[in-house]
Amino acid sequence: MAVIRDVMPAFELFQPASIPDAQALLARYGGNAWVLAGGLDSMDWLKDRIKRPQAVIDLSGIAALRGIRARGEDLEIGAMTTLTELVNHPMVRERFAILTEAAEAAASPQIRNQGTIGGNVSQDTRCWYYRAGWSCYRASGNICYADTPQAINREHAILEADRCVAVNPSDTAPALIALDAQMVVRNGEKERVVPAEDYFIGPSIDITRMTVLQPGDLLTAIRIPATWAGARYYFEKIRDRNVWDFALVSVASAMVADADTIQRMRVVVNGVAARPLRLRAVEEAVRGKPRNEETAKAAAELAIEGAQPLKFNAYKVPLMRNLVKRAIRGTEVA
Amino acid sequence: MNLFFTWGRSPWGQQILQHISWDLFWASLFAGLAFFVAHASYMYLSPHRKRKAEETDAMEAARPDLPPKIVRHGGVARLFHWVMAAAMFTLLLTAFLPIVGIRFAWVAWHWTAGLVLAASILFHIVHASFWLDFKSIWVGPSDLPEMKAEILRELGHDVPGPKPGKYPLGNRLYHMAIVVAGLAVVASGLLMMKRVRTPLFTRDPYLLSDSTWGLTYVTHGLAGVALVGLVIAHIYFAIRPEKRWITRSMIFGRITRREYLEHHDPDRWVVSGR
Numbered sequence: 001m002a003v004i005r006d007v008m009p010a011f012e013l014f015q016p017a018s019i020p021d022a023q024a025l026l027a028r029y030g031g032n033a034w035v036l037a038g039g040l041d042s043m044d045w046l047k048d049r050i051k052r053p054q055a056v057i058d059l060s061g062i063a064a065l066r067g068i069r070a071r072g073e074d075l076e077i078g079a080m081t082t083l084t085e086l087v088n089h090p091m092v093r094e095r096f097a098i099l100t101e102a103a104e105a106a107a108s109p110q111i112r113n114q115g116t117i118g119g120n121v122s123q124d125t126r127c128w129y130y131r132a133g134w135s136c137y138r139a140s141g142n143i144c145y146a147d148t149p150q151a152i153n154r155e156h157a158i159l160e161a162d163r164c165v166a167v168n169p170s171d172t173a174p175a176l177i178a179l180d181a182q183m184v185v186r187n188g189e190k191e192r193v194v195p196a197e198d199y200f201i202g203p204s205i206d207i208t209r210m211t212v213l214q215p216g217d218l219l220t221a222i223r224i225p226a227t228w229a230g231a232r233y234y235f236e237k238i239r240d241r242n243v244w245d246f247a248l249v250s251v252a253s254a255m256v257a258d259a260d261t262i263q264r265m266r267v268v269v270n271g272v273a274a275r276p277l278r279l280r281a282v283e284e285a286v287r288g289k290p291r292n293e294e295t296a297k298a299a300a301e302l303a304i305e306g307a308q309p310l311k312f313n314a315y316k317v318p319l320m321r322n323l324v325k326r327a328i329r330g331t332e333v334a
Numbered sequence: 335m336n337l338f339f340t341w342g343r344s345p346w347g348q349q350i351l352q353h354i355s356w357d358l359f360w361a362s363l364f365a366g367l368a369f370f371v372a373h374a375s376y377m378y379l380s381p382h383r384k385r386k387a388e389e390t391d392a393m394e395a396a397r398p399d400l401p402p403k404i405v406r407h408g409g410v411a412r413l414f415h416w417v418m419a420a421a422m423f424t425l426l427l428t429a430f431l432p433i434v435g436i437r438f439a440w441v442a443w444h445w446t447a448g449l450v451l452a453a454s455i456l457f458h459i460v461h462a463s464f465w466l467d468f469k470s471i472w473v474g475p476s477d478l479p480e481m482k483a484e485i486l487r488e489l490g491h492d493v494p495g496p497k498p499g500k501y502p503l504g505n506r507l508y509h510m511a512i513v514v515a516g517l518a519v520v521a522s523g524l525l526m527m528k529r530v531r532t533p534l535f536t537r538d539p540y541l542l543s544d545s546t547w548g549l550t551y552v553t554h555g556l557a558g559v560a561l562v563g564l565v566i567a568h569i570y571f572a573i574r575p576e577k578r579w580i581t582r583s584m585i586f587g588r589i590t591r592r593e594y595l596e597h598h599d600p601d602r603w604v605v606s607g608r
Binding site for chain 1: 340342343344437439530531547
């Protein structure tokens, strides 16, 4: 593990009060800027002196980035809304309970008070080889230290590994994809809306980033359409201890069922690849099928197709299979 | 040195070579395009010599024994060339598009094209060794008089010096550069496949030491960026008006008797009569 040092490397600290001010700073510093949301991921990087940005842009003073607003039937969540605010919001709790559950599963109460939804979805991977500052693929090097015969890779990927085997650590990400959320990203005068599913990228597309955010980009809000409001949700996060831990594997699903027949469903797993994986094949397979043990079993087998465990993470395959099975049945019995 | 190479840190704290600086890609791209502009300008503005039509008429009249169409590249040789060209384009696009910001899952495409290139080169070596005139494409000290004559002709002088055999000097020099860059990129690329997951090899990132892996990646990168410039030059010459007869022959396989006599020394590339 990296040694946490007391003194961070020197950087310019900016605390803009508006989105345009933040964007101007991002444009000025480009790739040398570091966006600080809740700071829970950032402080590790800075204190370990692994990341040495020229400028840190603290978004905590921008009121426009906070809060949860109704947009007709939809919901818009400011990127700087804390996880606690999200958990306690009645509209989220009532209509998108899966997001409440996912946010509540993140870390500890203290961390949820500080951590933001924008930070939670945009945080970097927890692969300790990478976070120790070694020159791995993700750090622009030419090796993955976690995918070697001697590596400690219990928490790493079983799917979609492409040179790098790191996994996405976000708890809210699979829930947002299950809800078909839209990420609002601004860069200068331009605003683009990216489906949550496409917001996260794997190493085959870009091995050095976890999201589509490029230098200059700012995630300002997350919009949740009414499409899945009130659906049957399932969220489960498996971790080594019940608080303050990252998921080994998590599953989030939204299902619309007519009596016992599945009309439509979204299933997303995280902790198994560098991005949260939407299981489209499973969604297609269960459409129109009865919601029973047989369907759950078949879908679970389909979910793990192509899994390639590393030396120490083969347990993730049955874990993922069981979580998908539970998501379809909607119960925690394996 | 950071201008040319990227360095990293090993788990033991040692500085290790990782790969070339991607600025070299831009340098090679610029060099290729600069050559294109410079040569095109020179060819447009210079008094370089062009043979008079009457001279070629006379040569053609003197050799009525030659067939009107002469095979320059057989079907197998042309097939190799175009397969290699497709593989090379795929390799360059998959390698460099992500660097310029066009992101896609490129690795599997890249090593697949690399294997096609390696196989086609292997085939070419065997084919050229046993079925073609192996020596006709190589350059050596004995080609210096031809080089001198070619340079003087390009500078506008009317010199009687030696003409090329089957391949013009520029072709042969280009082939030499491609051999060096191509073999370097294929050899290093095959080694690098041991570092990624493929269905063909068991992945072994510890096959070489960190420093040797660094040299392998640097070799691959240097050869790759060199190929960017070489491919630009190749395409440029392929579309130049005075070289199109060569390009046509790489498509259709044949040149005319007139082109043969105009551009080649019949004593160095002997074509039997009808």
